[in-house]
Amino acid sequence: MLMASSQNWDPQTYARNARFVSDLAAPVVELLAPRPRERILDLGCGDGVLTAKLAALGCEMVGVDSSAAQVEAARGLGIDARVMDGERLEFDAEFDAVFSNAALHWMRRRDVVIAGVWRALRPGGRFVAEMGGFGCVAKIKNALIDALRRRGLDGEALNPWYFPTVADYCARLGARGFFLEYAALIPRPTLLPGDVGQWLSTFAQSFIAPVQACARAELIGEVEAALRPHLCDAKGWWADYVRLRFRATKRR
């Protein structure tokens, strides 16, 4: 993923705690409707597991990610993966599609990202993506912010995520000249493979990093206790995900 500075991605931890991210990508892949021999950029390819699935459909895939460790894992799957910041895409009119799953919400300079995607696409090319949308993980984020406030820290200032409304993101796409074909905000409570503490350690490092290492377990325990009545049931722990999914075309 492309990320804020105190967020690190370890491919093994990611495979253990975050495999559901690529496993749940079927709807956005369907929206992409990839065809064999199309050249497609996977923006924020992570460990390349989903990129490899698209390659197996016959697409010519290039993956970019700002995490060198994730790029190395993607290369291990045979992907042409490159370490590149999503805010500094270096492509010019060479892709039939730019695809992104669960990565755009890590990129703060949204208009710069959209402009880079525009440049990377051939005229008529499509930008198809799913990201966290407005309200995503709100319960988790609020519990974190409350726990940090009790420690005198401003959690909102540590927030690395951008979860836009449909209107916000579509206005930005339109301002760059994209023609919007589809956009929707989709609540998708997601059953986690482990507990919410493991989710926090994987995805919420920016909130946790400013707390002294010896006090982090206590912080996580406190957040877990606050969330248990809302996000834990007989099936296990849930994250209150909301997806923003869209498909837009670069006008010819």
Ligand code: BEZ
């Ligand atoms: C998401 O994919 O929606 C997401 C990922 C990390 C943190 C929050 C949300």
